Amino acid sequence: MKLNQRLLIFTTSLLLLLLPLALCFCAFFLPPQYEESFMGELKYKCDRLNKTEGNRIIFVGGSGAAFGIDSTLVEEAFPNQKAVNFGMYAALGTTAMLDLSAPDVREGDIVVVMPEQDPQTLSCHFSGEYMWQGADGAFHLLFKLDRDCLNSMLGQFPYFAARKCSYVLSGQSPQPDNVYRRSSFNEYGDIDLSACSANIMPDGYDANTPIRFDEDVLSDDFIKRLNQYVDTLSRRGATVWYYFCPINDLAVANDADIDAYYDYLQSRLHCQIIGNPHDCVMESGWFYDTNFHLNNSGKIVYTRNLIRAIKTALGDSTPTRIALPQMPSPSGGFNAPGDNSVADSASQENDTDKNCFTWEIKDGAAILTGLSEEGLGREELTIPADMDGYPLNRLPADVFAGNTVLRVVTIQENIRAIDDYAFAGCNALETIRMLHVSPQHCLVGQHLLDETNAALVVDADLQTQYILSYTWSTYAKQIRGE
Secondary structure: OOOOHHHHHHHHHHHHHHHHHHHHHHHHOOOOOOOOHHHHHHHHHHHHHHHHHOOOOEEEEHHHHHHHEEEEHHEEEEEEEEEOOOOOOHHOOOHHHHHHHHHHHOOOEEEEOOOOOOOOOOOOOOOOHHHHHHHOHHHHHHOOOOOOHHHHHHHHHHHHHHHHHHHHHOOOOOOOOOOOOOHHHOOOOOEOOOOOOOOOHHHHOOOOOOOOOOHOOOHHHHHHHHHHHHHHHOOOOOOOEEEOOEEEHHHHHHHHOOHHHHHHHHHHHOOOOOOOOOHHOHHHHHHHHHHOOHHHHHHHHHHHEEEEEEEEHHOOOOOOOOOOOOOOOOOOOOOOOOOOHHHHHHHHHOOOOOOHHEEEEEEEEEEEEEEEEEHOOOOOOEEOOOOEEEEOOEOOOOOOOOOOOEEEOOOOOOOOOOOOOOOOOOOOOEEEEOOOOHHOOEEEEEOOOOOOEEEEEOOOHHHHHEEEEEEOOHHHHEEEOO
């Protein structure tokens, strides 16, 4: 064997040995980089649960719990108990929250499990990517997880280590500029919703997350894991109840049979379902930016109903004197107080490709229905800002689906929601360019890039914001900054 061949083999072997060590160094020895992100709150929630003394009422779930509960009102209603909001992020996985909370639940605690009414949340879904972010700087949390989570954690480890290293080298750790950041959480683990005053969703709901009440939405494995959790805590002397998360009534399927679903769920659970599920299905005016996230006024309404449900379960007949707020009017846009970003972007509107689309008017707004003959032959298209003066705010699923010509599509700030499967079958698509000045300005589901390998291109200064966004983070590995 020639010398240069032996040298090549030696060098390659050395690199293969050093790479895992380099990744481990980046992950475990570099300073935490997700401290200010939404997931950065996870370790503080775990620490709060561990250190809060006395009898507790612990709320376990996803962000619907974080957005939905006013712990101050809970403690006022139950002065002998401390409130702990252990709601985090549905995409992390409900079972992860069960695993993380179980060791610190004590005798005398009341645990209210309240996952979102969604197939992903009511399954054993787990995200290793989000868990690495949440455990950054507190890796002992990983030992609380079920062994089934190991493969996902290992698979996401190189990506986590590489991203963390890039943040350190750039000197720019993630600093979200909206409500989805750690500083939004208060001392109880509730999200401060003072800036979330009204419903900002187009048409009042997110069409990408329809809410169903049927047996198929529940995973058998999830029910098994939840019942194991209930049994373990019950033997410890804690009380576990199930309560429905806030549910936007506009998103509920028309054929929903809530009462039949309630009976079925109760027959499967080893714990009591408290309250009336119909009280959790609330008018859209009480919500903020998803079908499960309440605004500031909606949180008061939901917490009032929750307190009443807990009192009923405890046999407490004392009145609940919480004044109901007035339902806010829809905001009509994404502008927070003092935020002129949407208005500023209006001057940059581009309607040059308007003739490439077909459309109709419904309820005073333009609805895209497809592409014109000219549009069908175009490789690059920009979605218009409006259609002859009628506002355009949604990209329906069937406008581009199946298009085998389109390579680049530009989506302007006026598009506030993109339907799932909007680019299904677009096998020539290379780039989806987003002109939104904040990821929060456009709702997106979990199937945007199904059947396409296109990259999501955003302003380079916004790349990290998109990667860590509550909704856009699903596509973190496809998001590119320019």
